[in-house]
Amino acid sequence: MIDNSPEFRIKKAIGTTVMLLLVTFAALPTLWALLLAFRAPDAVFEPIWESPLKLTFDNFFNITRSDFPKALMNSFITAGLSTVFAMLVGVPAGFALAKSRVSGKFIASWILLLLRMAPPVGFVIPLFLLYVNAGLIDTYAGLVFAYMTLTLPLVTWSMWNSFSQVPDELIEAAIMDDASLTKAFLLIALPAARPGAVAAAILAFLVAWNDFFYSLIITRSDTTTAPVAVMNFISFDSVDWASIAVASIALTLPILPLMAIANRYIVQSLSGAVKG
Amino acid sequence: MTILQAPDRRDHPAGRSLARKRSMTQATSKRRGATYELERGYRRMIIPAILAVAIFAIVPLAGMLALSFSDYHLIRGSKGEFGFHNFARLLSDQRLVNSIYVMSVLSIFGVAAQVVIGTAVAVGLQKIVGKWRLGRVLFLVPYAVPHVAVALIWLSLFTPTLSPINAFFDLFGFTVPTFLTTQNGAMFAIIVADTWTNFPFAMLIILAALQGISTDLDEAAAIDGASRVKTFIFITLPLLMPALLMVTLFRFIDSLKHFPMIFVITKGGPGRSTQATNFYAYVQTFQNSNVAYGAAIAVLLFLMAALISFYVARLNQRVSQ
Numbered sequence: 001m002i003d004n005s006p007e008f009r010i011k012k013a014i015g016t017t018v019m020l021l022l023v024t025f026a027a028l029p030t031l032w033a034l035l036l037a038f039r040a041p042d043a044v045f046e047p048i049w050e051s052p053l054k055l056t057f058d059n060f061f062n063i064t065r066s067d068f069p070k071a072l073m074n075s076f077i078t079a080g081l082s083t084v085f086a087m088l089v090g091v092p093a094g095f096a097l098a099k100s101r102v103s104g105k106f107i108a109s110w111i112l113l114l115l116r117m118a119p120p121v122g123f124v125i126p127l128f129l130l131y132v133n134a135g136l137i138d139t140y141a142g143l144v145f146a147y148m149t150l151t152l153p154l155v156t157w158s159m160w161n162s163f164s165q166v167p168d169e170l171i172e173a174a175i176m177d178d179a180s181l182t183k184a185f186l187l188i189a190l191p192a193a194r195p196g197a198v199a200a201a202i203l204a205f206l207v208a209w210n211d212f213f214y215s216l217i218i219t220r221s222d223t224t225t226a227p228v229a230v231m232n233f234i235s236f237d238s239v240d241w242a243s244i245a246v247a248s249i250a251l252t253l254p255i256l257p258l259m260a261i262a263n264r265y266i267v268q269s270l271s272g273a274v275k276g
Numbered sequence: 277m278t279i280l281q282a283p284d285r286r287d288h289p290a291g292r293s294l295a296r297k298r299s300m301t302q303a304t305s306k307r308r309g310a311t312y313e314l315e316r317g318y319r320r321m322i323i324p325a326i327l328a329v330a331i332f333a334i335v336p337l338a339g340m341l342a343l344s345f346s347d348y349h350l351i352r353g354s355k356g357e358f359g360f361h362n363f364a365r366l367l368s369d370q371r372l373v374n375s376i377y378v379m380s381v382l383s384i385f386g387v388a389a390q391v392v393i394g395t396a397v398a399v400g401l402q403k404i405v406g407k408w409r410l411g412r413v414l415f416l417v418p419y420a421v422p423h424v425a426v427a428l429i430w431l432s433l434f435t436p437t438l439s440p441i442n443a444f445f446d447l448f449g450f451t452v453p454t455f456l457t458t459q460n461g462a463m464f465a466i467i468v469a470d471t472w473t474n475f476p477f478a479m480l481i482i483l484a485a486l487q488g489i490s491t492d493l494d495e496a497a498a499i500d501g502a503s504r505v506k507t508f509i510f511i512t513l514p515l516l517m518p519a520l521l522m523v524t525l526f527r528f529i530d531s532l533k534h535f536p537m538i539f540v541i542t543k544g545g546p547g548r549s550t551q552a553t554n555f556y557a558y559v560q561t562f563q564n565s566n567v568a569y570g571a572a573i574a575v576l577l578f579l580m581a582a583l584i585s586f587y588v589a590r591l592n593q594r595v596s597q
Contacts, residue, residue, distance in 0.1 A: 011504065019400045022393065026415050029429045029472060032440060036432065047443035093325030100318030106593055113585040115333050117529040121557045122574035125567060126339025129348075148332040156325055181317035210422045212536040217562065227424040227536070241432055248425035255420040263416055263480060 036245035044241050059242040067221075068247055071229030076254075078140060078225060079208035082147035086155040086204050091197060094159025095185055099171055109160075115153035120213050123149050131218055138220040146214045151204035158203065158265075162196025163189060199265030202258045209255065226251055337578070343571035350565035362572035371548060372573065375556040381463050382470070382552055383531040389471040390527055391520060394478025399508070401479075402486045412483075419476035427540035430469035434541070459549035462542040466550065469537050474530075478523045485519035486512070525588055529581060553577055 035048060043054035063069075097108060127146055128137075136142030166189050174184035190197065215225040230247045233240040347357040366372055401411050418426070433439045434455050442452045455461035489512060497507040534552050538544060544551040544559065551559060554577060561570025 015400065015403075018396065022397050022400065023411075023414070025393075025472070026397075026418055026476075029426075029433060030417055030421070032433065033425075033429050035440075045437055047440060089324045089328045092321035096318040096321035100315055100322075102315065102318060102322070106589065109592060110586055110589040111329065113589050114582055115329070117532075117581040117585045118337070119533050119554050119557070119574060119577040119581060120535070121554055121561070121570070122340045122578050123333070123336045125343060125561050125571050125574060126336040128562075129343075129567070130336075130339070145332060148328065149336070152325070152328055152332065175314065181314060181321075185321070212422075212424050212539070213558075216539075227422055230424055230428065231540075241438065244428050244432070248421065248428060251425050252417075252421045255422070256417070259416055259420040260413065263412075264484075 033245045033248050036241055037249055039242055039245075041242055059246045063243050063246045063250070066243070067224075067232065068226065068229050068243075068250070071224050071226045072250060074140075074219075074223050075209055075225040075227070078143045078147060078223070079205050081140070081144045082151045082208045083155075083201055083204040085144070086148060086151035087197070087201055090152050090155030090200070091159050091190070092185065093156050094161075095163045095189055095193075097156070097160045098163035098166075099168065099189075109157075112153045112157045112160075115149065116157065120149075124214060124217050127214075128217055137218055138222050138224075140223055142218050143215065143223060143225070146218060147208040147211065150207045150211065154207060155200045155204050158200040159193070159196065162193040162200070165196075166192040196265060199262045202262040203265075206255060206258065206262075340571050340574055340578070343568055344575045346568045346571075348568045350561075350567050352565075354568075362569050365569065366572055366576065371551070371556060372553070374549070375551050375553040378463065378550055379532060379534070379552040379554070382466055382534055383528055385463075386467045386470045386474075386531050387524055387527045389467060390475045390478050391523055393471065393475040394523065395482050395516075395520070397475065397479045398482040398486055399512075401483060415479055416476050418473045419480075421473060423473065423536040424540060426469055426473040427537045430465065430472065431541050434465045456542060457546055459546065462546060462550045465541055466534070466537045469541060470531065470534070474527060478527065481519050481523050482516060485516050489515050521591075525584065525591075529584055529588075532577060532580060 036044065037059055038055045038057070039059075040054040040056045041058070043051050046054070096102070097105060123146070127142075131137045131142050136145070170188050170192060171184050174188045175181070179187070210227070211225070212227045215228045219225065219228065226247070230244060230251070233243045233247065344362055345358055345360070346354055347361070348354045397415055401415070421429070433441060436442045436452065436454055439452075445452050453461070455465045493511050493515075494507055497511055498504075502510070533554050535554055535558070538550055538552060538555045542550045544555055553573060557570045557573035557577065560566045560573060564570075
């Protein structure tokens, strides 16, 4: 439809303006963090248009000499392990919940949702006391266990949803051909639901990677994760903004490719209707 | 996914699977033994998950409930009193009232802003800009930034001596007000940061819903002489309602858990004015060492989450049948 009336053009202009404002809102903080990361330490508090050339790579080298790289490694280890364990347990459970006629599915869906929605402060208080007594404070095992409360419900819920979209006939045909249920699951259902499984793993990793609260409370200097370690750049009397910006970029960069792969499935995994 | 599509049930995968299930039941009743074997196999696949959920989730939650009835103090320990005293104290706690007020303001305004901006961007990407793939990626970036980093970036933008926004307005002799020194300003700062990182979630879901709506309807309305705005309000918006409801519920539940934004941007301040309930439970437990009372606040939050998630699960079940 071609419409060149002035009224239409005004509306189009308004739409474009709104969109530009939204683009600014979305992009400005990211660009600001990038700028801050390259800013010479003595120019952090000067507006960019006053000293546009005071840029440096030093901030990136400085941060490698801090504890931050180790914390980044801790984040990779704990988020990775909790994702792997959640997948090992949650994927078969999601499959069974999607395909069996076991009763109590509604309760299961409610519990899974509730665990995703429950305030972490409720989990963390008893876990903290338990860990203090069991010597699990500041250990990988303690943090990975805690992250399982986040990753397992997420993986089970989204795999339930993914397997619901695999036609029942595929599984039935395999069973008719005398395949065992395990075989039907591993060779038929899992390959069919692979995109969903990749997305579930990515989402679980993101949740654990993003965590701040659990790590703040149950880790100390040895296993502290990157989101908590960033706070070390804030000391009592000064804030190392350049390092904070570099650390924020380091925290975001591993996520971007994952987000690019998973964004279509985020919709599915987070809000998909589980078929009863 | 079903919830995101136009509510036409005839062509619905769930409807079809229901019909199939009925015919299947008849066929398999002859092979009841095999079915029984199969169901046992399925159960074996669920059991590890049940055990894991019990260990990782139910045990801590039971612990939280037990603590909430106790008088456990991180330093003083427990005198062995057991009862409803923590819950009685909740009823007369002014700080709890304030925390619920802060949580409500953060949730309501935050979620509203995220849904409105998310919808605007989704509609914009769909209609004004066409299929602009780069735009979709650009708008997703804020969603990829971990919350601590989001909070720190916005803290820098709300720090007057540092913020480029302040510097920019200073050029025109206009002084940007300081936000972090008043309760309303501090809540505004948290809402802005939260909105920035979470509107892409709303955008993603609404974009998916928009793509499920047939363009025929828009064209038919245009031929009938309806304006674009009218078409959007009377045709697109009603079809988007299920998706909007889902986004609102999910975001609302997450916003009850506000922590890093408050911890980093305002530290609960100025004073104690932005301690939302989740943060207040943390303060009572880990700063005041009052574990039992912190657990009682957590139980309160947990009950809220239980109610909302029950509603979501019901909604989910209704849609899928």
